[in-house]
Amino acid sequence: MGDALAKLMELRDDPFSMARGWKERTGGKAVGFFCCLASEEIIHAAGALPVRITGENRVTSKSGAHLQSYCCSLARTSLDMALTGDLDFIDGTVFVHTCDTMQRLSDIWRLNAGYAFHGDVVLPVRFEGDAALEYMREELASFRQRVSDNIGPVDDSALVESIKLYNRNRELLSELYRLRREDPGIIPSDEALWLVASSALMEKSEHNALLEGVIEDLKGASSDGSDAKVRLFAAGSVMDQWDFLKMVEDVGGTIVDDDFCTGHRYFDAEVPVDVDPIEGIARRLADRGSCPCKYLPSRDRAGCLLDRAGEAGARGAVFFQFKFCDPHSFDYPYIKKALDEEGIPSLHLEIEHDSVSTEQLRTRVEALLETIRGC
Amino acid sequence: MPVAGVDIGSLTAKAVILDDGRTIGKSLVMTGHNSRVAGRKALDLALMDAGLEEGGLGRIIATGYGRLSADFSSENVTEITCHARGAHATHPEARTVIDLGGQDSKAIAIDENGRVVDFVMNDKCAAGTGRFLEVMAGALEVELDDLGGISLKSESPAPVSSACTVFAESEVISRVAEGVSKVDIIAGIHQAIASRIYAMSVRIPVNERIIITGGVARNIGVVRALEKRFETDIIIPEMPQHMGALGAALIARERAG
Numbered sequence: 001m002g003d004a005l006a007k008l009m010e011l012r013d014d015p016f017s018m019a020r021g022w023k024e025r026t027g028g029k030a031v032g033f034f035c036c037l038a039s040e041e042i043i044h045a046a047g048a049l050p051v052r053i054t055g056e057n058r059v060t061s062k063s064g065a066h067l068q069s070y071c072c073s074l075a076r077t078s079l080d081m082a083l084t085g086d087l088d089f090i091d092g093t094v095f096v097h098t099c100d101t102m103q104r105l106s107d108i109w110r111l112n113a114g115y116a117f118h119g120d121v122v123l124p125v126r127f128e129g130d131a132a133l134e135y136m137r138e139e140l141a142s143f144r145q146r147v148s149d150n151i152g153p154v155d156d157s158a159l160v161e162s163i164k165l166y167n168r169n170r171e172l173l174s175e176l177y178r179l180r181r182e183d184p185g186i187i188p189s190d191e192a193l194w195l196v197a198s199s200a201l202m203e204k205s206e207h208n209a210l211l212e213g214v215i216e217d218l219k220g221a222s223s224d225g226s227d228a229k230v231r232l233f234a235a236g237s238v239m240d241q242w243d244f245l246k247m248v249e250d251v252g253g254t255i256v257d258d259d260f261c262t263g264h265r266y267f268d269a270e271v272p273v274d275v276d277p278i279e280g281i282a283r284r285l286a287d288r289g290s291c292p293c294k295y296l297p298s299r300d301r302a303g304c305l306l307d308r309a310g311e312a313g314a315r316g317a318v319f320f321q322f323k324f325c326d327p328h329s330f331d332y333p334y335i336k337k338a339l340d341e342e343g344i345p346s347l348h349l350e351i352e353h354d355s356v357s358t359e360q361l362r363t364r365v366e367a368l369l370e371t372i373r374g375c
Numbered sequence: 376m377p378v379a380g381v382d383i384g385s386l387t388a389k390a391v392i393l394d395d396g397r398t399i400g401k402s403l404v405m406t407g408h409n410s411r412v413a414g415r416k417a418l419d420l421a422l423m424d425a426g427l428e429e430g431g432l433g434r435i436i437a438t439g440y441g442r443l444s445a446d447f448s449s450e451n452v453t454e455i456t457c458h459a460r461g462a463h464a465t466h467p468e469a470r471t472v473i474d475l476g477g478q479d480s481k482a483i484a485i486d487e488n489g490r491v492v493d494f495v496m497n498d499k500c501a502a503g504t505g506r507f508l509e510v511m512a513g514a515l516e517v518e519l520d521d522l523g524g525i526s527l528k529s530e531s532p533a534p535v536s537s538a539c540t541v542f543a544e545s546e547v548i549s550r551v552a553e554g555v556s557k558v559d560i561i562a563g564i565h566q567a568i569a570s571r572i573y574a575m576s577v578r579i580p581v582n583e584r585i586i587i588t589g590g591v592a593r594n595i596g597v598v599r600a601l602e603k604r605f606e607t608d609i610i611i612p613e614m615p616q617h618m619g620a621l622g623a624a625l626i627a628r629e630r631a632g
Contacts, residue, residue, distance in 0.1 A: 151553070367455035367491065370452065370489070371491045371493075375452060
């Protein structure tokens with residue numbers, strides 16, 4: 001393991017240490033966000049640090065009083081982190097309307113978490129077409145104004161610089177995925193996915209510098225051509241279950257490409273830089289491949305995922321979903337059908353942050369691998 | 376050379392010894408708290424049954440949730456693959472295996488060669504498992520093994536709406552308080568299990584014929600309720616609890632060459 005990778009891996013056990021450290025060093029503000037549709041560039045251009053909140057494995061103590069039992073564990077554990085003071089370093093939070101739970105959580109959060117800044121970004125459900133683009137431009141401009149008023153001024157030149165920094169990060173992460181498609185053995189899935197997840201937890205320029213080091217090392221690395229593990233494609237929302245990913249590697253599988261919002265969806269598509277920055281951010285959202293929370297009529301999500309699974313040489317697929325996640329559950333049957341028609345075996349796993357049982361999942365993953373190998 | 380399959384389940388551990396494709400020894404013991412010890416005991420008893428010493432065995436394959444704890448096997452295979460293989464060996468016409476074990480339930484779609492095509496398992500919920508029936512038998516003060524026979528006498532099964540072990544138990548107690556007969560309550564419980572298993576199973580392609588494995592297959596009331604729900608006859612193999620161990624032994628034989 002190279003120095004840059006080792007440095008990033010050290011941070012995995014304490015994901016918010018980077019944000020805390022940055023605040024101490026700079027005295028700047030940290031703004032929490034949940035969804036990868038939140039326009040981090042705007043927050044960044046205001047001089048603040050966008051920090052992604054994705055819940056954590058914990059037994060909740062305080063959030064149960066505010067949420068219905070059918071809310072996903074992402075909402076449940078994140079709110080618990082806020083209510084127990086574990087997010088005391090953040091100065092505000094941004095919510096994007098992606099599903100009913102997140103929309104309701106925004107209100108509950110605003111009333112109970114007590115952070116100085118609260119932003120809602122209500123994007124259209126349908127991303128394509130002139131009307132959608134105009135709506136997105138206006139909503140993003142309005143969000144920029146709220147950030148300017150509450151966090152710090154967002155001028156055009158700062159926004160353009162932030163966009164360049166973020167685009168560079170997307171370029172580097174795309175390169176990481178390309179290298180893994182060529183030779184997945186150079187870095188295990190859990191480390192590769194942490195490289196993406198950590199990007200949303202630290203200052204982008206620092207992450208870019210580390211990522212450049214990691215990619216340089218990986219370019220020179222080789223797993224001796226021993227592509228022995230079964231290549232898998234995985235889909236879901238947040239992937240922060242490192243023990244699960246390590247287990248998949250242990251039993252002989254590797255996730256070569258994915259459709260996680262803390263994975264490929266996070267860095268998919270770059271912001272065009274030859275247009276007005278807000279226009280560019282809006283266009284990127286519509287240019288991204290697929291998202292279960294948004295509707296892109298011209299694109300067939302199952303077809304997109306199948307194409308990517310094919311390019312990755314995946315022999316099987318794993319759906320990794322949080323219990324009660326409506327958008328993903330709604331898409332699952334038709335994506336599963338498309339995989340079945342292509343003869344790609346798949347596995348549907350449903351988990352919750354507050355009761356992860358990796359051993360129980362092991363049997364299912366092993367059985368999938370046995371099915372693929374024809375054991 | 377004889378081979379063995381050892382299936383260490385949550386409730387019971389089973390072993391099957393095969394010689395030339397024929398079962399020459401088998402055993403079943405309670406798993407208890409130590410799955411490694413239970414697996415060893417099951418293997419020893421099966422060896423005794425077959426009149427063999429351990430040295431006389433070729434390959435041993437472990438399966439079941441305790442498979443990783445087995446120190447006597449060189450390999451382990453999941454119970455999903457093993458149940459499919461065991462069921463196919465005894466009933467090649469089977470295309471769907473419904474395995475109702477001590478603490479989990481699963482449906483497995485298999486092809487004409489006994490290979491797994493797709494499968495689905497219960498999550499943490501114990502509904503439809505042996506544990507669920509144990510709790511219900513306890514609540515009704517009926518022997519576990521008598522549940523099946525009793526329920527067949529029912530002419531109007533009492534509706535038990537919830538298949539959740541905890542909720543169903545309180546619902547059953549309410550029915551008892553209402554004066555509903557045990558016969559009808561038990562038949563209602565079996566129907567609730569069948570509905571639950573049906574709802575889980577149809578997430579994979581369910582093709583005929585269906586075979587049931589695992590300890591719950593010994594409950595004729597559950598099997599009849601499942602037949603009604605799936606609208607087809609279900610095969611009950613001779614040794615439903617040993618299907619996983621048999622499958623493991625068959626894989627051991629294949630791998631032994």
